[in-house]
Amino acid sequence: MTMRDAVGRALVELGEEDPDMVVVTADVARSTRTSWFGEKFPERFVNVGIGEQDLVDFAAGLALAGKRPWAAAFAMFMMRAWEQIRNTIDRMRLNVKLLATHSGFSDHSDGSSHQSLEDVALMRVLHNMVVVVPADALEAYKAVRALHWDVNGPAYLRVGRDYSPVITEPETPFRIGNANILRDGDDLAIVGCGPILYQALRAADILEKKIGVKPAVIDMHTIKPIDRHTIVKYAQKTGFIVTVEEHYTRGGLGGAVAEVLAEEYPTRILMIGARGYGHSARSIEDLYRAHCLVAECIAKRIEEALRGVKN
Template identity: 50%
Template sequence: MLDIESLTPREALGKALADLGDLRSDVVVLVADTGETTRAKLFAERHPERFFNVGIAEQSLVGIAAGLALAGFMPYALTFAAFMTRGWEQARNSVDRLALPVRLVGTHAGFADAYDGPSHQALEDIALFRVLPNFTVMAPADSCEVYKAVTASATLKGPAYIRVGRDFHIPVTCGLYDKFEIGKAYVVLDGSDVAIFTTGVVLPFAIEAAQFLKDRGISAAVVHFPTIKPLDYAAVEKYASVTGAVLTVEEHMVYGGFGSAIAEYLSQTRPTKMAIMGLKSYGRTAKSPQELYQYFGLTPENIAARAEELVKLK
């Protein structure tokens, strides 16, 4: 059996789709001329009769997926996350308003495509899909979680947006839990002074930051939210109550994303000292995602420093 941990996130995506195709004859996969780059080709190799390349036409990608859903299929539509947003109108009007079981998978999300510059770096996609009432929104942390999230998405009755990277990942969830549950947060480290909430690939940065804080005598909880919508409100409530200080970290704009979802809830239920770490501008061209994390301050050291500031504010 292939070790999922050894795969890149996009390879885990392709394998998950191919395996789903083995289990379900209603699963179809569509791409916008991105079969190779998203690794959807792994599905195409096993199930060529259920694989469709619509060309570089993202609005058609989403619209055709909606039509296939109306015909009784379970479509997975794949393209770069930055370009999936071109089909947002179709996602709203053709998919969400009818609550169709369409899964939109945005690959190369965040800084994953560092090499092609800001035009290819999706830093707004969580906000755009989180605002649609019927959409489930997921951001797995690594290849193991990509495989589990894609597999679990087949149980949903409504639409979903799944955010996937490219090649960079630090596998930390593979032994973290046995079963992926949509809408559930996972406690990676317990703590009492500050809670660091994460989603997506920045989870290992938060774990390292918690160690820095421990060395300074600060007890930091790390709670990972692979599902951004629906949010695990019980986990948010518990750790906001225990620590009185919440820091959210995401590879996304600070406007309307994961941190905003946490803030929306806490501001109405339990006002808490809080900070949101993410981006406030577009990305830039770089040789690697790691170079961009460093440039924009999404590093374990900076996470630890911001968390320590929150503790002092308490």
């Protein structure tokens, strides 16, 4: 199951549980899998057409009327409605959940116009917004349910398209704001979010086999509110934090972690993320290679940093 399949399944289940739930889309129902909800609950499903500003304002109106709306669009084009998100959802703290699919490099074939590498920064800066970036399909499913029932306010759920290697387990806990430790270690801590964590785990294995260091790997699925306790704990434990993300480090996970360290426990940090705009490619893995986000390249950059080589 892909991340968007998992989200579609979770939305249908929530529709059965919550009669006040409404799903709204901007003409991308099939691509976002919200069409599954529409087929089962047509009276609670609205397609506003290609107009993300209308999508957000319509969802805001539903929330003001007491409904629990989910608004779905491609991540890159959801950003067209940032002003509406800021003024009609976040400023009034409305209970609207924004489902942003095809994020990061996942829309690999459509080029840089469709690849969203700035959205976490734009959402994280909003005062009331919760920002969640699940690592795989299992976590995406849990995230939908947690956001719907546990967060009474605005939230942004960032998922990819099809690439989502499974790295968590059905029994892996999921709580908003609580990071999960995927691999423990004492020498450094790799903090990541989203499907790129698969590459981070492989990079940790490479480092252990090649130079004998034991990296911890942390799934920071909630970017806001971020798990400050876990960040500080591993900064104190290892003295070296590495962030890995399918996004620019400026304002993204790297920036968020650096803010915590600067305020609470200044620690050496290496931030690894997108190096610029993407381009059309045959696969997401091709784009990962182009931006040094595959396991071998991540491991090489960490090894160089450990040896004191400037990155």
